[in-house]
Amino acid sequence: MLQKRIDDQPTISRQMVREAQDILHRHLKRVGLKQTAQRDAILRTFLETRDHLSTDELHRLVQKKDARIGYTTIYRTLKLLAECGLASEVAFHDGIARYEHQYNRRSHHHMVCTECGSSVEFFSQEVGQLEQEIGRKYHYVTTRHTFQIYGVCEDCGKQDHAHRS
Amino acid sequence: MLQKRIDDQPTISRQMVREAQDILHRHLKRVGLKQTAQRDAILRTFLETRDHLSTDELHRLVQKKDARIGYTTIYRTLKLLAECGLASEVAFHDGIARYEHQYNRRSHHHMVCTECGSSVEFFSQEVGQLEQEIGRKYHYVTTRHTFQIYGVCEDCGKQDHAHRS
């Protein structure tokens, strides 16, 4: 599944992995949890991947490194990563929770093709400003927003056309 | 659960119910399905309610009118209503699908309190324009978008504060 990203950093450097691991380790210590080989392995695999990963996909990838790491641990660790800001959930409204890594990334949004499920990332300043503006207006302390566009991508549009004629 | 709406029409008139019912009936005929008392009852109850209804909530309301209407029929009918544009799904990302009626309503968005679940509706032209703009840029034929803001509402903010001090 094609996924275009607007990312300045083409790959994740060793340095970034170390820094992210530090963030996780500090978070664990803060809330009285323990460092484990599993959590580190999951974080590393997660950072290395440039996709919007479902728990299932991440599980498969992690298993290539250590086949004994179970499903449950992936779920639990993704929540931990979200807690310390390293990951964030992306809901594409297909009933599956996806996560993307958030480390050193610009705020961005997604446009999803409803035919093939591929996605494009785009950036828009206005959306963040709107969050602030609306929050002020209705006296909410805003924490985040979601913005997704749904449609049919160029390729699927062409195929539909070819199919009909 | 408090829900502020930006709606020009304070209540649903008899006239509107009739028109909406017509839309449903025409849709049913078009796709070769049948009119039933259940479908009409569900549509009427749905239109009378100004909330973002979960299937469960709508089921409870409908049962007050006819206790024999089952869960499954609510699910199926909500899908039909969405198909003919009378309802649309609102995902608040709490694992429950909600629907709101779409008949004679302005395009709008939601800000949801993550503490108490209450929501405010707001209107923003920019978001629709952005959908068009981004779609053109990446050659998508866009169909819809979702935009939600999450935060803590004034009341919950006060309670948290009172609790701490």
Add this chain to the structure above:
DNA sequence: GCTGCAATTGAATTTCATTTTCAAGATGCC
């Protein structure tokens, strides 16, 4: 470097929203 206790793990189980199944009942075209 041990010890002990609390946190972690993962297989299995449970939960819960939603979907599917299917036999009995309703609808509407002829």
Add this chain to the structure above:
DNA sequence: GGCATCTTGAAAATGAAATTCAATTGCAGC
């Protein structure tokens, strides 16, 4: 009105996510 077809709703199935629990592991304090 007859009859094929759609609808209904209770029950069962599904599937993603959460929970349970016994065995294992991390690590703070000695």
